[in-house]
Amino acid sequence: MPVPLDNSSVLLIPGPVSLPLSTRLTMLEDHAAREREMVEGLRYVRRYLVKLANAEGIGTAIPLPGSATYANEAMIRTFVPKTGKLLLHTNGGFGEWLVEMCVSMGVPHVALRTPPTRPPSIEQFREALRSNPDVTHVIVVHVETSSGLLNPIRDIADLCYEQGKALLIDAVASFGVLELDMRRLRYQALTLSSNKCLEGPPGLGWVVANAAALEECKGNARSLSLDLWEQNRVMEQTGFFRFTPPIHAVRGTIKAVETHEAEGGTKARLRRYRTNWWRLVSDMRRLGFETLLADDDAAPILATFHDPADANFDIGILADEMAAKGIIIFPGRLAVPNTFRIGCIGAIEEATIRRAVKMIAETLARMGVQRFGRSATFSTGELPQAFDILDHFGRARASR
Amino acid sequence: MPVPLDNSSVLLIPGPVSLPLSTRLTMLEDHAAREREMVEGLRYVRRYLVKLANAEGIGTAIPLPGSATYANEAMIRTFVPKTGKLLLHTNGGFGEWLVEMCVSMGVPHVALRTPPTRPPSIEQFREALRSNPDVTHVIVVHVETSSGLLNPIRDIADLCYEQGKALLIDAVASFGVLELDMRRLRYQALTLSSNKCLEGPPGLGWVVANAAALEECKGNARSLSLDLWEQNRVMEQTGFFRFTPPIHAVRGTIKAVETHEAEGGTKARLRRYRTNWWRLVSDMRRLGFETLLADDDAAPILATFHDPADANFDIGILADEMAAKGIIIFPGRLAVPNTFRIGCIGAIEEATIRRAVKMIAETLARMGVQRFGRSATFSTGELPQAFDILDHFGRARASR
Numbered sequence: 001m002p003v004p005l006d007n008s009s010v011l012l013i014p015g016p017v018s019l020p021l022s023t024r025l026t027m028l029e030d031h032a033a034r035e036r037e038m039v040e041g042l043r044y045v046r047r048y049l050v051k052l053a054n055a056e057g058i059g060t061a062i063p064l065p066g067s068a069t070y071a072n073e074a075m076i077r078t079f080v081p082k083t084g085k086l087l088l089h090t091n092g093g094f095g096e097w098l099v100e101m102c103v104s105m106g107v108p109h110v111a112l113r114t115p116p117t118r119p120p121s122i123e124q125f126r127e128a129l130r131s132n133p134d135v136t137h138v139i140v141v142h143v144e145t146s147s148g149l150l151n152p153i154r155d156i157a158d159l160c161y162e163q164g165k166a167l168l169i170d171a172v173a174s175f176g177v178l179e180l181d182m183r184r185l186r187y188q189a190l191t192l193s194s195n196k197c198l199e200g201p202p203g204l205g206w207v208v209a210n211a212a213a214l215e216e217c218k219g220n221a222r223s224l225s226l227d228l229w230e231q232n233r234v235m236e237q238t239g240f241f242r243f244t245p246p247i248h249a250v251r252g253t254i255k256a257v258e259t260h261e262a263e264g265g266t267k268a269r270l271r272r273y274r275t276n277w278w279r280l281v282s283d284m285r286r287l288g289f290e291t292l293l294a295d296d297d298a299a300p301i302l303a304t305f306h307d308p309a310d311a312n313f314d315i316g317i318l319a320d321e322m323a324a325k326g327i328i329i330f331p332g333r334l335a336v337p338n339t340f341r342i343g344c345i346g347a348i349e350e351a352t353i354r355r356a357v358k359m360i361a362e363t364l365a366r367m368g369v370q371r372f373g374r375s376a377t378f379s380t381g382e383l384p385q386a387f388d389i390l391d392h393f394g395r396a397r398a399s400r
Numbered sequence: 401m402p403v404p405l406d407n408s409s410v411l412l413i414p415g416p417v418s419l420p421l422s423t424r425l426t427m428l429e430d431h432a433a434r435e436r437e438m439v440e441g442l443r444y445v446r447r448y449l450v451k452l453a454n455a456e457g458i459g460t461a462i463p464l465p466g467s468a469t470y471a472n473e474a475m476i477r478t479f480v481p482k483t484g485k486l487l488l489h490t491n492g493g494f495g496e497w498l499v500e501m502c503v504s505m506g507v508p509h510v511a512l513r514t515p516p517t518r519p520p521s522i523e524q525f526r527e528a529l530r531s532n533p534d535v536t537h538v539i540v541v542h543v544e545t546s547s548g549l550l551n552p553i554r555d556i557a558d559l560c561y562e563q564g565k566a567l568l569i570d571a572v573a574s575f576g577v578l579e580l581d582m583r584r585l586r587y588q589a590l591t592l593s594s595n596k597c598l599e600g601p602p603g604l605g606w607v608v609a610n611a612a613a614l615e616e617c618k619g620n621a622r623s624l625s626l627d628l629w630e631q632n633r634v635m636e637q638t639g640f641f642r643f644t645p646p647i648h649a650v651r652g653t654i655k656a657v658e659t660h661e662a663e664g665g666t667k668a669r670l671r672r673y674r675t676n677w678w679r680l681v682s683d684m685r686r687l688g689f690e691t692l693l694a695d696d697d698a699a700p701i702l703a704t705f706h707d708p709a710d711a712n713f714d715i716g717i718l719a720d721e722m723a724a725k726g727i728i729i730f731p732g733r734l735a736v737p738n739t740f741r742i743g744c745i746g747a748i749e750e751a752t753i754r755r756a757v758k759m760i761a762e763t764l765a766r767m768g769v770q771r772f773g774r775s776a777t778f779s780t781g782e783l784p785q786a787f788d789i790l791d792h793f794g795r796a797r798a799s800r
Contacts, residue, residue: 008430015644018430027427027648030408030418032728065603066466066625067643073625101624195644203465203603203646223623224501225466225473243467244415244595246603246649248427328432 009328010348012356014145014173014302016195016202017346019252023200026255027248038247039239041254046235048257052175052266053190053208055182060214062232064205065246068172068193071205073101074226075168075189076139078217079209080107084136087128087165089156092116092335093146094170098139110135116147116335119297122155129163137166142180142190143173143299147292147335150178150299157185166213172196173301175208176260177270177345188213189228194249197269197301199347200256203249273300276344276353283357284342287364288372292339302343304335306374313369315340321363327356338374409728410748412756414545414573414702416595416602417746419652423600426655427648438647439639441654446635448657452575452666453590453608455582460614462632464605465646468572468593471605473501474626475568475589476539478617479609480507484536487528487565489551492516492544492735494570510535516547516735519697522555529563537566542580542590543573543699547692547735550578550699557585566613572596573701575608576660577669577745588613589628594649597669597701599747600656603649673700676744676753683757684742687764688772692739702743704735706774713769715740721763727756738774 011018031038042063049061064071076098080086086109088098095113102109112128114120129135138160142153153169160167169190171180176197180190189209194200207228214229221227225243234242263269277300281291284305292304307313319331329342344353364372411418431438442463449461464471476498480486486509488498495513502509512528514520529535538560542553553569560567569590571580576597580590589609594600607628614629621627625643634642663669677700681691684705692704707713719731730741744753764772 006429008428009432009435011430011432013432016430016432016647021428024428024430024648028408028421028424029406030411030416030424032409032411032413032416035409035723035728066470067641067645069643070466070470070625073623097624104624104627105622193644201646201648202644203649222505223473223626224497224504225470226623226625227504241467243469244593244602245467246601246646247416248424248601248648248652249603249646252648323435328435 009323009326010352010356011328011346012343012348013328013330014196014341014343014345015193017199017343018348019199019201019256020259020347023252023255023259026251027201029251031247031251033245033247034240038250042250043239045254045257048261049192049206049208053180053182054184055208055210058210058212059182060209060211060232060236062207062209062228062235063241063245063250064207064226064228064231065203065241065243066205067202068191068195068205069097070226071191071193071207072098072170072172073105074221074223074228075191075207076101076107077105077221077223077226078228079166079168079188079213079220080137081217081220085109085132085134087112087132087135087138089114089120089125089138089140089151091120091149091151092141092144094144094172095141098141098170116144116149117292118294119149119152122152122159125156125159129159129165135165137168139168139170141170142178143301144335145173145301147304148298148302148341149293150297153180153185157187161186174299177266177273177301178299179266182208182210194253194256197273197345198253198256198260200253201249203246204253270300272349273345275350276300276348277303279350279353280342280344280357283354284360287357287361290374292336301345302341304339304341307338307340308364308369308372309374310369310371312367313364314367317367318360318363322356322359325359327359329356409723409726410752410756411728411746412743412748413728413730414596414741414743414745415593417599417743418748419599419601419656420659420747423652423655423659426651427601429651431647431651433645433647434640438650442650443639445654445657448661449592449606449608453580453582454584455608455610458610458612459582460609460611460632460636462607462609462628462635463641463645463650464607464626464628464631465603465641465643466605467602468591468605469497470626471591471593471607472498472570472572473505474621474623474628475591475607476501476507477505477621477623477626478628479566479568479588479613479620480537481617481620485509485532485534487512487532487535487538489514489520489525489538489540489556491520491549491551492541493546494544494572495541498539498541498570516544516549517692518694519549519552522552522559525556525559529559529565535565537568539568539570541570542578543701544735545573545701547704548698548702548741549693550697553580553585557587561586574699577666577673577701578699579666582608582610594653594656597673597745598653598656598660601649601652603646604653670700672749673745675750676700676748677703679750679753680742680744680757683754684760687757687761690774692736701745702741704739704741707738707740708764708769708772709774710769710771712767713764714767717767718760718763722756722759725759727759
C-alpha cells in the first residue's frame, strides 16, 4: 500500500490502480526520449511483454501513448482489413465500447451479446459464426472490467482456430496476471495497459502482436496516429516513438515491469491478487454481502456486490465517506443495476483490503444499514432490461 | 533549471521540455480520475486555456490523452467533414506530418509547400485558394518546430475570413507563449500540448475549439478515440474523461497551468523565452555560428544553426558529450541538411543557456573545431533538394 509519505489515495477501483512508490518516484525525473536509459528501458519492456505472452521469436510489443481504448481502436483498425468482418462478443460495458468503436469507424461487424452475469457458452460462439460465415475476425474481452467476469478465452481460441478465424483479445484487465500464451491461443494481437495489472502509470497502451500477422496489415489503419504497423516499423528500426512520448509514464512503465519481474512474474502477481480478492469477497460475505458472479466465473481483479436490501444504503455516500478517509471505491454501476464494484489490483496487500472492508462496515453502521443481503433479484439467464452504464459512459442505454 | 535534487537532464530540445520540480512533484501521487481535486483541477485548466485563447463565452478546451499528434489528427477528423477539402500549408517536418496524416486518413487535401527558411507570402495562400476553389478548410502550423520558423498567422487568418474558409491551427509549439486570439483570428480550432510552452508533462494533447463550430461536427470523426465532439460532450456533461486518463500527467498539467498563471501568463513567459532565445543566438553568434533563419522570422522557441565549416565537427559527438554532462540537445537535423537545433523553452533560465553555450565551446575546442561559420550554403529561395528528416521520422525523404 502507498506509504504515508504522500497524499495518494488508496485506489480500490479497476483503474487507475495504486502504484508502488518506487514506480512513482521514477516520474520525478525529466529525460529526453532518446537518452540511452530510455531507449534501453523501452527495449527491455518490449522484450518482457513478448516473453509474458510466450511469443518470443513470433511476437512484437508495440507501445501506443494514450488510453488503452486507443490500443483497442488501433488493433481493430490495423488488423481488420476493409474486406474483413468482425464478430464482437460483449457481455458488459467494455464489450459495448468495442461495438460503439466499430460503429464510429464504419468497420463491418456483428455483435454477439450474452448475459453480463455468466460466461458465454462456446455453442453461442459456434452459432454466431454459423450465422455469419463472412466473419473473418473475432474479438473478445478477456476480463470484463464492468463486472469482473472472466470469459472462456481458451475455448474461444480453439474454436477460432478450428474455423479459421483471426482472434483479437482485449486483455486490458488481465494481461500480467492471467496467462495469455500466443502459441497456445494463436491470437493475432491483444491489447493491454501500462496501468492495471502491470501496475504502471496510465497513459500508455500496448499491443502484443503476432509479427507475421502484423506484417500483412500495412496500410489498413486509415489513421496516422493509430497505425500499429507503422508504429512497430519505426520502433523496430530506430528504438524511438514516432511522436513525443509521455516520457514520465514510459519511465514509470519501465520500473513497473522491473517490479513485475522481481515479484515473480504473472504467477506471483496472480497469487497476490487472488489473496486480495478472496479476502475481499470473504470479508464482505461475512458482513452479509452477496457477489454478482459465481466465484468460478470471476477474475481476481475486482468483485461486484449486490446493493444491500436496506433503504438506508447509498453507494454515493459510502464512496464519499471512504474517499474522505483516503480509500477510493467506484460509485458507478457498470454491469447491472443495484450492484457496486470494489477493485483489488494494484500495489495493494491483503491488509489494505481488510482495512477497507472494516471501513465499509463502520460507515454502513453509521448510515444505519442493517440488512446486507441483496436488494433486488433478476434472472441471471437474461440480460437485465436496464443495462445502466450511464455513470461511466455519460449516456443512458436503458432501452437496450 | 532543474535543481540537482534529481537526475533529470536539462532538456534544450523542443520537446519534451524540462519541467519545474514543483510540477514533477505532483506526479508522485496516485488519485482516481473522479476525485474532487482532479475534477476541479481539470475544470480550472479548461477555463484557463479558453481564457488564454480569448475565447471566453465562445470556446471550449478539450483534453485528449496521448501525443499532440493525436490532437492534430482528432482536429482534422472532427472538423473536416466528408464533403470538405483541406488546404495544408507546410514548410517543415511538422507540416509534412499533417500531409501524411491526411493521406493515411483519406481526407481530401491539397498541400501548399513553401521553403523551410522563410515565411510564406500571403500571395502564395491566395494563389493556392484560387487554384483550388473547392477547399473548405485551411490548416497552418503556427511555429514549425523543425526550424523555429514563425508562420504569419494573422495574415493567413484574415485571408481565410475574407474567402470564407475555416481555419485550423497547429499551435503545439506556440500556445502559451504567443497570442492566439480566437476573436481576432476567428479560427475554428487549434491544438496544443500540455508539454512545450505550457511546461507540463507530455502525454496530454488539447484542442481549443469554437463551440459553435464544434457543434456542427457531430459524427464526422470516424473514430471513437479521436472524436472531439464526443469527448467534449462527455467532459461538459460529467467533468470526466471518457476513458481512464493519464492521471499523473493530468495532475502535472494542472500544476503547470497554475505556474503559467503565477508567472504572469503568456506575456511573461514570452519575455523569459525571448531572453533565453536571445542569449542563445547571441552567444552562439559570438562563437561564430550562423542561424538558419533571419531573426524576424524566428519564434523564440528554439534556434537552428548551420554546422560549422570544419571537418572536425560532428553533431552526434557534440550531443553525446553534452548528454554525458546532463544537457540534452537534438542530434537530429529536421529542417534542412547541415543544420542543428537548440531549444530554449521549458523551465529554463538565461543562466542555463549561458552554461550550455559555454559547454558547446569547450566541447568543440576539444574536438578541434576552429571554424564556426556555416559549412554549406543553399539558396534560401528554394526548397533544398535533400529534405533530410530521416532521423526524426525514421524514413528518408530525400527524393522529394
